[in-house]
Amino acid sequence: MNAIVKRRVHVAAAAIISADKKQVLIARRPSSFDQGGLWEFPGGKLAPYETGLEGLKRELHEELGVEISCAQPLIRVHHEYPDKRILLDVWQVHEFAGEPFGREGQAVRWVPMEDLASYPFPAANLPILRAVMLPTEYLITAEEDDEDVFIERLTRALDKDGVRLVQLRGKTLSGEEYVARARQALALCREYGARLLLNGEPALLEQVDADGIHLTSERLMQLDQRPVPMGKWLGASTHNAEQLDKAAALDCDLVTLSPLAPTPSHPDAILMGWHDFQQHVEHAGMPVFALGGMTRFHANRARAVGAQGIASIRDFWR
Ligand SMILES: Nc1nc2c([nH]c(=O)n2[C@H]2C[C@H](O)[C@@H](COP(=O)(O)OP(=O)(O)OP(=O)(O)O)O2)c(=O)[nH]1
Numbered sequence: 001m002n003a004i005v006k007r008r009v010h011v012a013a014a015a016i017i018s019a020d021k022k023q024v025l026i027a028r029r030p031s032s033f034d035q036g037g038l039w040e041f042p043g044g045k046l047a048p049y050e051t052g053l054e055g056l057k058r059e060l061h062e063e064l065g066v067e068i069s070c071a072q073p074l075i076r077v078h079h080e081y082p083d084k085r086i087l088l089d090v091w092q093v094h095e096f097a098g099e100p101f102g103r104e105g106q107a108v109r110w111v112p113m114e115d116l117a118s119y120p121f122p123a124a125n126l127p128i129l130r131a132v133m134l135p136t137e138y139l140i141t142a143e144e145d146d147e148d149v150f151i152e153r154l155t156r157a158l159d160k161d162g163v164r165l166v167q168l169r170g171k172t173l174s175g176e177e178y179v180a181r182a183r184q185a186l187a188l189c190r191e192y193g194a195r196l197l198l199n200g201e202p203a204l205l206e207q208v209d210a211d212g213i214h215l216t217s218e219r220l221m222q223l224d225q226r227p228v229p230m231g232k233w234l235g236a237s238t239h240n241a242e243q244l245d246k247a248a249a250l251d252c253d254l255v256t257l258s259p260l261a262p263t264p265s266h267p268d269a270i271l272m273g274w275h276d277f278q279q280h281v282e283h284a285g286m287p288v289f290a291l292g293g294m295t296r297f298h299a300n301r302a303r304a305v306g307a308q309g310i311a312s313i314r315d316f317w318r
């Protein structure tokens with residue numbers, strides 16, 4: 001049998017975000033191109049001597065006529081197409097000079113974040129869409145018996161800290177108490193335009209129409225197919241490569257990966273360290289939040305090694 005040696009292609013692409021942070025710029029690949037007719041994040045192949053950021057700057061100038069001075073790493077996706085292996089090295093761009101237009105005759109469009117999923121993109125782009133739509137901070141609520149304190153702290157995090165992604169933990173609550181708490185949390189999250197994931201069984205979504213479910217690593221490993229429909233978000237807690245592979249197999253939308261640093265809740269845990277974390281993130285193929293002793297001050301560090309951002313209980317729950 002002939003072994004096919006696939007080409008390796010390194011592509012730099014940009015999610016260019018509008019000043020009001022509500023829209024993202026996409027372009028349509030001309031029909032004569034590879035993946036033609038599909039929408040994409042503007043960018044292209046690196047020259048052998050270029051870094052990702054250098055290639056990105058050149059491509060955005062060539063394709064859109066805009067000049068960027070800086071960009072933040074968003075996500076790296078390895079994907080195997082029938083004829084090649086590509087690494088999509090995606091950056092987030094907030095500042096640029098010039099008015100973008102299709103310099104190569106391609107259609108270019110600003111689209112609201114929430115409409116992104118309705119455009120046809122190449123197969124490799126699913127994790128990128130997820131990363132573009134998710135924030136950099138993921139709040140996990142603390143165990144809180146007192147309802148008033150819970151409401152006050154969640155409101156504070158949504159209002160003062162601008163948190164837009166929340167996981168409701170409530171291991172010490174009864175089933176009924178958890179559902180009641182989830183309804184309250186959902187109402188608050190809706191008010192602030194934040195997404196709420198329930199830490200528990202997927203069937204909970206039948207009782208509370210939250211945005212999705214966050215699975216424990218134990219529950220994750222017991223499942224053999226994605227337990228929620230595509231319109232809902234599926235998160236999972238992971239600690240190693242085996243769990244990350246499982247999360248990918250279940251087509252999870254996001255994961256937390258821990259523990260990075262010591263926390264009072266898990267004082268004796270064996271820590272992962274940034275080096276191993278980076279290796280795991282590189283091949284995760286989905287947005288990864290660093291967890292365990294993380295504060296917002298670690299967010300840039302986490303992003304620099306490829307993470308979506310940080311997840312934390314303590315840092316947002318005061
Ligand atoms: N730019 C971009 N390319 C993508 C995305 N998703 C995806 O699968 N790809 C694939 C399609 C292509 O095989 C490859 C990008 O190559 P390209 O055709 O844009 O390269 P280029 O701009 O350097 O163009 P060319 O000079 O080689 O024609 O990556 C995406 O969102 N943006």
Ligand SMILES: [Mg+2]
Binds near residue numbers: 043063
């Ligand atoms: Mg291109």
